[in-house]
Amino acid sequence: MFHTKLEWLNTLKPNFKVLPLKERLLCGIGALLGLMISSFISWYVLGDFNAWYIAPMGASSVLLFAVPASPLAQPWNMIVGNSIAGLIGVTCALYIPNLTEAFSVAVALSIFLMMSTDSLHPPSGAVAITAVLGGNVVHQLGYYFIFYPVLLNSVLLLIFAIVFNRLLGKQYPQIAQVNTRSKDPTPTQKVTIQPQDIQDVLEHQTELLDISEYDLQKIILEAQDKANARMVSDYLCQDIMSKDVICLHAEDDIHEALDKFKRVNLMSLPVVNLENELVGTLALYDIVEWFKRAADPRASWEHLVKQIMDRKVVTVKPSQTIQDLIPYFVEKSFNYIPVVEQQKLVGIVSRADMIAALNQQLNRL
Incomplete structure (x- = not known):
């Protein structure tokens, strides 16, 4: 009897986590x-x-x-x-x-x-x-x-x-999205539950939710159903690529490019022209080499990104399957591959995107 009363009282409690x-x-x-x-x-x-x-x-x-x-x-x-x-x-x-x-x-x-x-x-x-x-x-x-x-x-x-x-190390105010580097979903979100899935579910909620653990679990389960319906057997580059691409411009000063590398903490970035056409890539290694030869009078004319960038770039199309990219990431240790359509840069597929997609495929086997 006493146990039954306790169970009834528990139904009145919110499903909040008790902190340490x-x-x-x-x-x-x-x-x-x-x-x-x-x-x-x-x-x-x-x-x-x-x-x-x-x-x-x-x-x-x-x-x-x-x-x-x-x-x-x-x-x-x-x-x-x-x-x-x-x-x-x-x-x-x-x-x-x-x-x-x-x-x-x-x-x-x-x-x-x-x-x-x-x-x-x-x-x-x-x-x-x-x-x-x-x-x-x-x-x-x-x-x-x-x-x-x-x-x-x-x-x-x-x-x-x-x-x-x-x-205390708490993020306050709260940031609007999980991926702080770009507006794209994180690599894991791209192949599972995306923010838009959760928003679609929330639109059908008639109550204003101050999210509890129970509410979040419920939303995630419903969003997972939508994600499962979207899943395909083979991913295309356009399914997992990041569209909000951090890139350099051919006319950028090399010192400006170095500042961008410091901010984003990446080892290589694609280079585009004024029409957003991919014209090359620049690695942090290339800037280091430029500094080494800065004292050489023959290199004094080099001060723009286009003058030291690598113009030979491996690219893929949005409609290609991600299996085409595996040799580049495995055998040649690429960090990313630009996705190009009509010569314009439309996205990149990173190593993290590939790992997340391949892991999702393994989970469905």
């Missing part, structure tokens, strides 16, 4: 320091002003320090959401005499406008109520309430949250 003790303590310490520091600065700026800090910031700190990966905790949501709620709350307080009606309408309108501007932030509902029920001190501020304490508190707490989370 250290992580839980760090979340609490972050909120403690964030609220203390931003509160002190607000007090210092506003002096003995009675409303120098507002209670909704406590709710915001839960999101910023405990679940910074949540869509509801991102800077846009906090700043825009709190501003909208403050504006609506002050307006309702000024023009709706009945307090119950005023804060009810304020919260309802704030939710609608935050969802319309993709800035939903749950603590903003409390900001709207504070604007209505905050008493004479808040009412006397009028629309200045939006700037202080609302925006002042929000910005200060947000700045500390960014610094604190970065110091």
Whole structure:
């Protein structure tokens, strides 16, 4: 009987992961320091002003320090959401005499406008109520309430949250995509579940999801069904190639090319002309050799990429199967092969793309 009651209680719990003790303590310490520091600065700026800090910031700190990966905790949501709620709350307080009606309408309108501007932030509902029920001190501020304490508190707490989370090695604010090098999916995503698959599934969801582990598993399973339907027995180059290609231009200065190599951490890059036609490749090795002979008067005229690049380039067409590429990657240790259509560079197939595709084919055997 007791065991049955426990099972029933478990159905009421969210399917959230319980963090280790250290992580839980760090979340609490972050909120403690964030609220203390931003509160002190607000007090210092506003002096003995009675409303120098507002209670909704406590709710915001839960999101910023405990679940910074949540869509509801991102800077846009906090700043825009709190501003909208403050504006609506002050307006309702000024023009709706009945307090119950005023804060009810304020919260309802704030939710609608935050969802319309993709800035939903749950603590903003409390900001709207504070604007209505905050008493004479808040009412006397009028629309200045939006700037202080609302925006002042929000910005200060947000700045500390960014610094604190970065110091812990957490990515905050969240980046828009997994692949930070280009706009393309990662090599693994290209041959399994792509971001577009997940977006297609989300479009059919009627609820606004603040993603939990259970929700993510459900989305991935449905997205996998779509990916399986797309799978073919043989991949073509166009199926796995990266279209957002990092490349050099023939007229680039060699020093500029070296700077790009440093930024992208690659050993070789394709070279195109003004018409985006592939005209060669340049390896970091070629730049090293150029520096070695820089003192030679016969090489003093070389200062552009086109003057030191390799003009003999192995290319493939988008419609070729990836099996045609295997000898180049295996026997000649190519890092990538440009994909060309009508002489224009349309993509590249990298060694990582090939490994991911071949691994996927092995898994289906």
